Amino acid sequence: MVSGRRFRGGDEQVGTVQITSWDGGILQVSVPMDPPLRQVNSYILPDGEGGITVIDPGPHSAETEQAWQQVLQELNLVWTQIREVVVTHHHPDHYGLAGWMQERSGCLVRMTERAHAEASWMWGAGPPAGLDKGIDGRGPAVGEASGNLPKYAEGSSGADAGIDAGIWSNLGLSFSGSDAASCGSGYGYDEAADGGTDCGYAGAAGKESEGGYAGAAGRENEGGYAGLVGKESKDRFAGAAGRLPGINEVLPRFFASHGMPEHLASEIRGHLESFLPQVTPQPGVTYLHPEAPLRMGGRDWLPLITGGHAPGHVSLYHAASGQLICGDAVLPQISPNVSLLPGSDPQPLLTFLEGLRCLRSYPVSMAFPGHREPFSGFTARVDSLLRHHEERLQQAEALLAAGPLSGFAVCEALFRGRVTSVHQLRFAMSEALAHLAELVRQERAVLTESSSGILFAAAPLPG
Ligand SMILES: [Zn+2]
Numbered sequence: 001m002v003s004g005r006r007f008r009g010g011d012e013q014v015g016t017v018q019i020t021s022w023d024g025g026i027l028q029v030s031v032p033m034d035p036p037l038r039q040v041n042s043y044i045l046p047d048g049e050g051g052i053t054v055i056d057p058g059p060h061s062a063e064t065e066q067a068w069q070q071v072l073q074e075l076n077l078v079w080t081q082i083r084e085v086v087v088t089h090h091h092p093d094h095y096g097l098a099g100w101m102q103e104r105s106g107c108l109v110r111m112t113e114r115a116h117a118e119a120s121w122m123w124g125a126g127p128p129a130g131l132d133k134g135i136d137g138r139g140p141a142v143g144e145a146s147g148n149l150p151k152y153a154e155g156s157s158g159a160d161a162g163i164d165a166g167i168w169s170n171l172g173l174s175f176s177g178s179d180a181a182s183c184g185s186g187y188g189y190d191e192a193a194d195g196g197t198d199c200g201y202a203g204a205a206g207k208e209s210e211g212g213y214a215g216a217a218g219r220e221n222e223g224g225y226a227g228l229v230g231k232e233s234k235d236r237f238a239g240a241a242g243r244l245p246g247i248n249e250v251l252p253r254f255f256a257s258h259g260m261p262e263h264l265a266s267e268i269r270g271h272l273e274s275f276l277p278q279v280t281p282q283p284g285v286t287y288l289h290p291e292a293p294l295r296m297g298g299r300d301w302l303p304l305i306t307g308g309h310a311p312g313h314v315s316l317y318h319a320a321s322g323q324l325i326c327g328d329a330v331l332p333q334i335s336p337n338v339s340l341l342p343g344s345d346p347q348p349l350l351t352f353l354e355g356l357r358c359l360r361s362y363p364v365s366m367a368f369p370g371h372r373e374p375f376s377g378f379t380a381r382v383d384s385l386l387r388h389h390e391e392r393l394q395q396a397e398a399l400l401a402a403g404p405l406s407g408f409a410v411c412e413a414l415f416r417g418r419v420t421s422v423h424q425l426r427f428a429m430s431e432a433l434a435h436l437a438e439l440v441r442q443e444r445a446v447l448t449e450s451s452s453g454i455l456f457a458a459a460p461l462p463g
Helices: 062-074 098-105 113-123 166-170 201-206 212-222 224-239 247-257 262-273 348-360 378-401 407-414 422-441
Strands: 003-008 016-022 026-032 039-046 052-055 082-086 108-111 294-296 299-306 313-318 323-327 366-369 445-450 453-458
Touching (some): 026 062, 039 366, 082 098, 098 108, 247 262, 262 422, 299 348, 348 378, 348 422, 366 378, 378 407, 378 422, 378 445, 407 422, 407 453, 422 453
Parallel strands (some): 052 082
Antiparallel strands (some): 016 026, 026 039, 039 052, 294 299, 299 313, 313 323, 445 453
């Protein structure tokens, strides 16, 4: 099934790039990236007529530029043979090189409109046209979706809340080189349907009031986390008068309002800015049509759009073979990060779990993930991720049973000993908040506000 070909770059600094051939003509290319993940999988699908589609080219760096030059040389390809780049989601390790590759090849870069909106929000290209009116009528505008923006209290800080920075204080802010921390894995889901057999946009559009992003927005009125903070967030965005604050400014304040000590929150800004070179230049994007199969490598692939790890994340399914190119929607060994982020999906864990159940309904013979190796046993892997998140919900609930806690305190308890970099801290914090938001939604916890910020408490007993 697999014929592995290995070659080492001419330059020592390049490291090793591996190209592996799979059934159906899929070529897996391991592109280098920063620890803890170290490698992201790109997939090349040759169409048999001299053209190729590249899925998730990787992050932009001198090393990855060189890696791709070597890959093309090894495969006897020239740039113009790259006809399309398909990006599963907007995270830099997947989307980053798309613009650079487009400059060289003139290729189309396809991603979902929702993912592109997220890229604009995260990477500062500015809100795309129509963002203030919603995304293609299917989802809320990024501003409207930001039900998770906190009521930010000026001057609030974790220190004031008496939170011991404890385990975070030893952050050397250098990467550990270990990939043990699953919370650092990076990226997850969004636009799920309600667990039916079609988790694509088409399904989500048809069930707008039930699931997916639109559903998440609809849930805003039901109270819970999004309901509490949604109004303010709309006011914030509406009042910005065309000058939206960047995520670099908003996220540290968001974390601080949930108890993260200021000195740690302030590291987040520089951390986010450090990703900009990895996503520069940004591509001109052609939106992936959610209802239409995508022709790649001479075969038709069904786009399955889910979320929770990243809004608008697309997996690509080839029904006849059961092959699924799944980005970071489902990963082997690693639990894809599920992040609550301001300006994004207010219920990311719900969306993620709905997406998992939806993907699970497809017969998958072999999954081609964004990290680690292609794997079979897809259903078992999905089940284990579902269990993992329920266990983590229970852990968070048990913590609150002892008394109200800030999001940061819960994060600290959940991820104790596993956070060794600001990168991991960001993922751990936003993942803890995603779980807390889900507990609130399920009425297993409630939000309270104190002078020192937002706290989560066990839900009062019924009656
Ligand atoms: Zn990734």
